[in-house]
Amino acid sequence: MQLELRHIRCFVSVARHLHFSKAAEELGIAPPSLTRQIQEAERLLGFRLFLRTKRSVALTAAGEAYLVAALAALDHLAQGEEIARAAERGELGRIEVGYVASAAYTGVLQETVRQYRREHPRIEVNAREIVMDQVAELLGNGKIDVAYVRPPMHFPEHVQAVTVHRDTFILALPIDSALIASASVSPHQLHDATFVLPEQESGTLEVGRRGRFSPKLGQRPGTLAAVLACVSLGGAVAVVPSALADCVDLPGVEFRPISGKPIVSEVALVFRRHERAPAIRAFVRNAKRS
Missing domain, CATH: 1.10.10.10 (Winged helix-like DNA-binding domain superfamily/Winged helix DNA-binding domain)
Known part of the structure; x- marks a missing residue:
């Protein structure tokens, strides 16, 4: 005994x-x-x-x-x-947040994390930029708990997504482009352009569909910052979220609206469908309210 x-x-x-x-x-x-x-x-x-x-x-x-x-x-x-x-009770723990850069550019990431930290001061929140096509794997192996991404993208059965922000796609042009003279650029004007592709290529493909051409695809440099850097060197354009025009001022790059019906871009929060951790469930609820 x-x-x-x-x-x-x-x-x-x-x-x-x-x-x-x-x-x-x-x-x-x-x-x-x-x-x-x-x-x-x-x-x-x-x-x-x-x-x-x-x-x-x-x-x-x-x-x-x-x-x-x-x-x-x-x-x-x-x-x-x-x-x-x-x-x-979900008042203690740690959350690993992944995000694509455009989520930070929109401010939706900062707003949610700051509010969550105010309401849950004892929970540690870590955030890091991720590659979008690795999200499902990172969620599956527990390397991240939630992620901010730009749909559309395929999610496996164990992953759920909820839209937390909406904006539109715009055009990033090099300053030596003749299209700079236009207040807005129509998809038809981009028939001969070379497109630098961001991770989310849906905007580029939609521009081609509306202009009735197959986009000539150039580099795929990865992050939006790298995409804009490629555009700034001249010879190519990029279809990017409008949030970039409000917070990125890169030498050699000008932004223009795409004429016609707006091409909608979204930011979604993705998370494990059957999440059990109270702290993570509270974060998801917080993001839905923001």
């Missing part, structure tokens, strides 16, 4: 009251049962905890020393219980 938590609780109660009957009443057990618990504790520990007479109860030297450790242990357990309950 080993010393158990019940033995420690009984010892601390008797040490507090120095009276078996009062301690038994506090613990909700009969005095004889409390006496047996203390006797068991002393036998298992190998030393006396109390000096008992018919009229008094006092701690032994060993009992006084053990009381310090017992109180610390109970306090540590209470703290552990509170931490566990906070985690169960």
